[in-house]
Amino acid sequence: MDSAEVSRPVRRRPAHRVPAEFRFRADGFRYAPVGVKRDPDPYLCDVAVVGAGPAGSSAALTLARAGLRVALVDRAVFPRPKTCGGGLLFRTVAWLDLDLGGVVETQCFEAKLRHHRPDLVYSTRRDAPIVSMVMRDRFDAFLLDAATRAGAKLFQGVTVKAVRVEVDGVTVQTTEGDFAASYVIAADGVTSIVARTAGFPDLRNVVPAVEAEISVQPERLQRFAAAARFDFGLVPWGYGWVFPKRDHLSVGVLTTRHGNCNLNEEYRRYLSAVGLEHPLKETKRGYMIPLRPRDDLFAFPRCLLVGDAAGLVDPITAEGISAAVRSGQLAASAIVEAQGVPDAVMAGYRTSLEREFLRDLRAARWLARALYGFPTLRGWMLRRHGQRLSEFVTDVVMGTAHYRDAVLSPGNYLKLLGGRTAPTEPVARPQRPAGADNL
Known part of the structure; x- marks a missing residue:
């Protein structure tokens, strides 16, 4: 994808005009006037998907395959760097049902869990890859390309400013004009502007992590090449990980509590503890992970939250790509199957999330408390x-x-x-x- 080719909204005059402007509030399906100037010529689509990461691209791909007009909006220009360990679980690969051979760096058929103090090592192996390792810039661009080839229209380099839920649709206000859609899917990550301006309450537990891509000597790379490694007992209230890539390693640490440790210092200690101090090259970034969902509030009329915006992350492993991909698919399927009935869209999406994720996430939180809190x-x-x-x-x-x-x-x-x-x-x-x- 040529990063110089940045799509902009094409002006189209709407077939109808909404007589007043409204904002959706968190206290129920209520409309209240707001004094924001309307764009007289918004870009028209069936669904506006905000965020072109795994959640957004998966939703856009499902919608486009069903024949809907999809606008996929992202402030970044792809491919773009993305801080993440880059591990695709086996179930994620199965849900995507795409040929990922061109973007998978390595496949791990073995996982190792180490507990320090005392020193314990446990290994598991499967006959299919437990985790397939990718670089997020290439993987995200691959999914985005699949969505656009299916018919989704990409608007990259476009920043969303606010979302207004109206009587018969939703308006997404951006730096390049408005998008008028029947529905909006918020796939814009942990700091979701869509969720915030649409009025979703935020009760997620967001925790910090530090991740780095490091180049090391060949003998060190070989030592970590076979398995995905997880270390407990080194990082307070959290864990560290080492993921092998084609020619380097992804190393990171996270903690489940705020203000209890300096993660940059813990990252350095972790490198020393696993024998990876003084890497030849290092690119390190911090990011936030939502370890708790939004207490079952994932959909308002015409607005659905997916992935990190909804807080759909495994509280034990802190892995979120699988839930991002699958929730994007479920949100899109709910819109397609409800045939334009907002209440049916909400009910269908919530039912699907409950069946495939929410019951498990509630149970996982109990296990996570035991692992990290005690x-x-x-x-x-x-x-x-x-x-x-x-x-x-x-x-x-x-x-x-x-x-x-x-x-x-x-x-x-x-x-x-x-x-x-x-x-x-x-x-x-x-x-x-x-x-x-x-x-």
Whole structure:
């Protein structure tokens, strides 16, 4: 994609005019006048998707394939750098159902969980890649290209200023003019301007992370090449990770509590602890991760939140690409299947999220509290049941198990109180992600 070719809205006169201007408020489906000047010639579309990352591009791809007119708006010009570990879970690859061979850097058939203090190591292996590693600039551009080839119209380098929900549609105000749509999908990330101006309350728990792409000596690169690595017990209330890429490593740390540690210092300590101090080259950035959803508020009439904007991130692994991709698909499918009925769109999207994500995320929060909030309990759990827990989380990642299976099953609590389970050899299990047949 040529970064010099920046699309701008094409002026089209609307077939009808809304007699007044309205704003949607958070206290219910109410309209209130606002004194903002209207654009007399907005760009008309069926759905405006704000944000062209994995969530937005997945939504736009689904909508365009269904024959809807889609405007995909992003302030960046693609390809653009994106801070992220860049791990695609097996279930994410299955949901996308695209040939990703051109953007996958490496595939990890093994995952290693290490717990320090005491030093414990647990490995899991599957016969399909547990995690496929990508660089986000290339991966996001690939998904965006798939959406535009399907018919979505891209407007890059365009910044959204506000969203107005009106009587019979929604207006997206941007630096290049207005977009008039029947629906808007907010895929604009953790700081979503769409969610904020549309009136969605924000009860997410947003936590900091630091991630770096580092170049190291060949022998160091080879030492980390085979597996995705996760380290507990080194970063207060969080963990560190090392992901192998084609010619370098992605290394990062996160904490689940604010103001309790200096993450830049913890990142340096982590590099030293795993033997990666003094890299040959380093590109380091900080970013925020929403570890808690918006308390079931993911849709207002004509406005749907997806991905980080909705807070759909795994609270145990802090992985968000899979939920971004899938929630984008679910939001788009809700619009297509409801055939233009706003209440049916909201109900359909919420039902889909509840079925595929929300029950699991609520259960995962209980496990996350044990892992991150109580270090002594975490150490006890991993000493006695580290291999079993590692296998279970791997099954969740593969899409063959759910967090709620562990939290809601009384038998699992009895197992925790039972004897210690010895580490087992990595096992290969059949893979079929939950929900793969619902695409």
